[in-house]
Amino acid sequence: MNNQTIIANGLSKAYGDKIVLNNIDFATEQGRIYGMIGPSGSGKTTFIKMLVGMEKPDTGSVHVLNTPMPNLEVLQRIGYMAQSDALYPTLTGKENLQFFASLFKLNKHEQKERIAYVAKLVNLTDDLHKKVTNYSGGMKRRLSLAIALVQNPEVLILDEPTVGIDPALRFQLWEELIRLKEEERKTILITTHVMDEANRCDFVSMLRGGSIIAHGSPQALKDQFDVETLDEVFLHAGRTSI
Amino acid sequence: MRVIALVKRILLQIRRDKRTLALLFFAPLLVLTLMNFVFNGNEIKPELGVVGANKPLIEQLEAADIIVKPYEEVADIKDTVKENKLDGLLQLTADSFILTVTNDNPTIAKMIEMKVKQLLQLQAQPSFEQAEATNQLAIQTDYIYGSSETVSFDTFSPILIGYFVFFFVFLISGIGLLNERTTGTLERLMATPIRRFEIIAGYLISYGILAFIQTIIIVLFSIHVLDIILVGSIWDVLFINIITALLALSLGILLSSFASSEFQMIQFIPLVIVPQIFFSGIFPLEGMADWLQGLAYIMPLYYVAEALKGIMYMGLGLSDVVRPVLILVAFIVCFIILNLFALKKYRKL
Ligand SMILES: Nc1ncnc2c1ncn2[C@@H]1O[C@H](COP(=O)(O)OP(=O)(O)O)[C@@H](O)[C@H]1O
Numbered sequence A: 001m002n003n004q005t006i007i008a009n010g011l012s013k014a015y016g017d018k019i020v021l022n023n024i025d026f027a028t029e030q031g032r033i034y035g036m037i038g039p040s041g042s043g044k045t046t047f048i049k050m051l052v053g054m055e056k057p058d059t060g061s062v063h064v065l066n067t068p069m070p071n072l073e074v075l076q077r078i079g080y081m082a083q084s085d086a087l088y089p090t091l092t093g094k095e096n097l098q099f100f101a102s103l104f105k106l107n108k109h110e111q112k113e114r115i116a117y118v119a120k121l122v123n124l125t126d127d128l129h130k131k132v133t134n135y136s137g138g139m140k141r142r143l144s145l146a147i148a149l150v151q152n153p154e155v156l157i158l159d160e161p162t163v164g165i166d167p168a169l170r171f172q173l174w175e176e177l178i179r180l181k182e183e184e185r186k187t188i189l190i191t192t193h194v195m196d197e198a199n200r201c202d203f204v205s206m207l208r209g210g211s212i213i214a215h216g217s218p219q220a221l222k223d224q225f226d227v228e229t230l231d232e233v234f235l236h237a238g239r240t241s242i
Numbered sequence B: 001m002r003v004i005a006l007v008k009r010i011l012l013q014i015r016r017d018k019r020t021l022a023l024l025f026f027a028p029l030l031v032l033t034l035m036n037f038v039f040n041g042n043e044i045k046p047e048l049g050v051v052g053a054n055k056p057l058i059e060q061l062e063a064a065d066i067i068v069k070p071y072e073e074v075a076d077i078k079d080t081v082k083e084n085k086l087d088g089l090l091q092l093t094a095d096s097f098i099l100t101v102t103n104d105n106p107t108i109a110k111m112i113e114m115k116v117k118q119l120l121q122l123q124a125q126p127s128f129e130q131a132e133a134t135n136q137l138a139i140q141t142d143y144i145y146g147s148s149e150t151v152s153f154d155t156f157s158p159i160l161i162g163y164f165v166f167f168f169v170f171l172i173s174g175i176g177l178l179n180e181r182t183t184g185t186l187e188r189l190m191a192t193p194i195r196r197f198e199i200i201a202g203y204l205i206s207y208g209i210l211a212f213i214q215t216i217i218i219v220l221f222s223i224h225v226l227d228i229i230l231v232g233s234i235w236d237v238l239f240i241n242i243i244t245a246l247l248a249l250s251l252g253i254l255l256s257s258f259a260s261s262e263f264q265m266i267q268f269i270p271l272v273i274v275p276q277i278f279f280s281g282i283f284p285l286e287g288m289a290d291w292l293q294g295l296a297y298i299m300p301l302y303y304v305a306e307a308l309k310g311i312m313y314m315g316l317g318l319s320d321v322v323r324p325v326l327i328l329v330a331f332i333v334c335f336i337i338l339n340l341f342a343l344k345k346y347r348k349l
């Protein structure tokens, strides 16, 4: 029970008449990577924002690290990466990192160390002194990821983290995510469009029409629908549930 | 701690933004200087033709900053004035004085009339008579603009100082928070342990610092360079302007939550800023309908103007303007509380 890190119960959300999420239950454990896949507009971002406490659910509750959300203490322990880069363009990469780091409880020494570490992790060390205006799309993505990691959070919630990142770096980032999971026992939840990435998660949830239409390890899902790829799972699951 | 981080970041952003810096620190000086030129008629030396005047009188007129053009004899007054582009003509005969003023600019006409009257009264001469104006059309045009009623720059410059502090701080702080909203960074901040009041405090402090510097520059410039009248204490003036800046700040960041682009922020100017200047005392309130006068009492700038005019023009101390200051503080507290509610749409904490 205690290593359950995120617990969402009966989450629903509607914008006006449009029901985006309908009674979603979801739970995660420490030391696992969870993938959330679903077509654009299926409510992945909305779901993730509710976990962090940025969006209020119409019904249902979210507990993170055994605490009802939103909770400021727990936010200290969650690393969040938004789908759209929320950066300060007139500041340098380093200044962006410093600003976000200083919102968390890190002493000067820790802050310096963490900034150097996360910058290296996303291959931005040499570009830290450039202003973010001059960054490419992929560099901004990487800076956002670095910011999500800067306070060394136990729970990582990443909204489409690898969009616009080249294959080599994407590979490297996945290596790091897996290391974080295995060595530091972090909980990682990511949304993605890329089935290849979903394959590397321990558990995959498929979101469509406001509901999770399938959930399980990639292999279990393939076995369940007797298919070779997750793409096919997605197609089959969609058909049976609607 | 988080507030300090926010303040540092905002100040760094502004420091990088040369245009905003210029708008904060130089634009008000430029506008004030222009206003000063426009309204200060004292710099102009009127040209006055004089017929039959003795030497002492001419010297006295020249001492009063009038350019004197002596004439031996004048056949047609109007023609002489027009041909020589004079502002007026003074005829002295044995038993009378006739002053003809061009009156194409009533301010100059009034000035000549006043100066000549004073001088002649000093000489205790019996009769004084003003001839009809040479240019009827000009008189009427100028009366439409009410130039005979216009107050001098000195009386309303204190109001203008407060007004500029308000205007520029309002615009820049509002757009600052608006940018934070539209780029998504404000929402992103909600995923960090920062509290709503810390965000408001960060904005108030950082823009407060900028407004403080701006106020000092404007006030020192107005008093030392433009020679705007200051009877009261400069510290009191600074104090009132800081209050004004906080007012503009809290209102600016509040209204920014009702705007979704910088253009919409600009649209608040005719709605929120311009009406306030009509009620701030530059135009006399007494002549307005009662219900209109009542409107003035809900306009924060009315109290700014009351306090600044009291201190700068009438030489009152802070203890004499307690009432407007308290009302301004009440406005600020209200706006800050509303700000906290406006941020609630992001997060409850
Ligand atoms: N603030 C909002 N107001 C109205 N509709 C919204 C809002 N946020 C999201 N939506 C709608 O909710 C749906 C799900 O959006 P989102 O969670 O961003 O999907 P995804 O991340 O899976 O692409 C979309 O149809 C979107 O238009």
Ligand SMILES: [Mg+2]
Binding pocket: A041, A044, A045, A046, A083, A159
């Ligand atoms: Mg999304």
